[in-house]
Amino acid sequence: MEHTAIVWFRNDLRLHDNEAITEAVQKAQHIVPVYVFDERVFNGTTSFGFKKTDKFRAKFIIESVAKLRENLKKLGCDLVIRVGKPEVEVYKLAAEAKSSWVFCNRERTTEEVKVQDSLEKSLWKIGQEMRYVRGKMLFYTADLPFPVSQVPDTFTSFRKEIENTVKVRVPYAAPEKLLPLNDSINRGELPSIHDFGHEYVSLSHIENSKFQGGEDQALKQLDYYLFEQKLLGKYKETRNEMLGWDFSSKLSAWLAVGCISPKTVYYKIKEYEAKVEKNDSTYWLVFELMWRDFFRLMGKKYGDKIFLHSGMNGNHKPYKSNDKLFKMWATGETGIPLIDANMRQLISTGFMSNRGRQNVASFLVNDLKLNWVQGAEYFESLLIDYDPCSNYCNWNYIAGVGNDPREDRYFNIISQSKRYDAEGVYIKYWLPELKNLPTTFLHQPDLMSLNDQAAYNVFLGKTYPQAVFSSKHWSK
Secondary structure: OOOOOEEEEEOOOOOOHHHHHHHHHHHHEEEEEEEEHHHHHHEEOOOOEEEEEOHHHHHHHHHHHHHHHHHHHHHHEEEEEEEEOHHHHHHHHHHHHHHOEEEEEOOOOHHHHHHHHHHHHHHHHHHOOOEEEOOOOOHHHHHOOOOOHHHOOOOOHHHHOOOOOOOOOOOOOOOOOOOOOOOOOOOOOOOOOHHHHOOOOOOOOOOHHOOOOOHHHHHHHHHHHHOOOOOOOHHHHHOOOOOOOOOOOOOHHHHOOOOOOOOHHHHHHHHHHHHOOOOOOHHHHHHHHHHHHHHHHHHHHHHHHHHOOOOOOOOHHHHOOHHHHHHHHHOOOOOHHHHHHHHHHHHHHOOOOOHHHHHHHHHHHOOOEEEEHHHHHHHHHHHHOOHHHHHHHHHHHHOOOOOOOOOOOOOOOOHHHHHOOOOOOHHHHHHHHHHHOOOHHHHHHHHHHHHHHHHOOOEOOOOOOOOOOOOOHHOO
């Protein structure tokens, strides 16, 4: 008897190192790949009313799904595309195809778990089985020296226990050929960002043009960063920069939707170390992959706590609600150049450097005293590389509600601005209205007298906002 298996693609939009399709091919003769654009994710809103998936990530995912369909066609198959609720659409497809199993990548956060649990219950009713696989982590939980419930609460302890004792498994090869889909199965149309109520994405900034979704582009970027430009060897020195494309690997967006696997990145780093050089920088990118694993394990260990204001440690920190202040932060109109430049980059491209994210988060929580959850949801909406566990756990840390041994994650914004953008190149790119300012005033425009403002044609409160805090705020 010939078996059919559904392969439900989620945040694993690739053919290489994809355990779901690898196991499905071993079990069944006929494979029916499917991707469902969840209407709640692409049309829904967060608790604070932000779009759950804004245009940058929507565009990136659509491109990734298009490339997945293209690559499946090269193998002789195709991708079934649906828009709706995955637990409904995948069930209908399974019933239509009379499959025996649905293979998918297991997710760990609440909304995704509810979907997979609902689908599994429906499949039981028609005698079909869900087969879960793992594909988002560098390490397998089964290989860890502790159960998830006992994962160390600090990253340093976690890292020390695993980095020299747990081996990274070898990536799976992509399938070489698949049988064609039954002609009776409707393939479905690929939606556009307009179908989700978004406008055209401008390509005026380098991030907009370089962040193109899809497995091919992910592998191309990995090769570019490691072997073509040999940028990995100086990653530790450049990772705190904020402007440009080459200061970091930029792999986070492709990792977030699974266009590339952490294991693939890891083994390419090892190849780079063997062929080019091995140093602190090459280690540091593996270090970052371990952080991703750690946050995912924290999400699994603490569940919904990572999304609550009291966070992982249950610390109910006071905060104020001020829509006007939040809007100034969100739109880059605080009058603090480093904050405004980063937030304008975010709303223009869907991306922001790690250094920038820490600064704007600290400013929202520690200076403006606003609710960190609102900031985290705003990031969830806009970030092209949004990952639930990484996003919310990082905000937990900044807000002082995570398991960070350092309770004070406060960033002095002026000091950070002078240290990481000393000449103001980043600020002037995103805030061209300040292009005439010398560095004397660029980081602290409020220090200008009226004569200074006239001399440099920058008028506070008119051509650039008055600062929500004077410079004295950071010299206490």
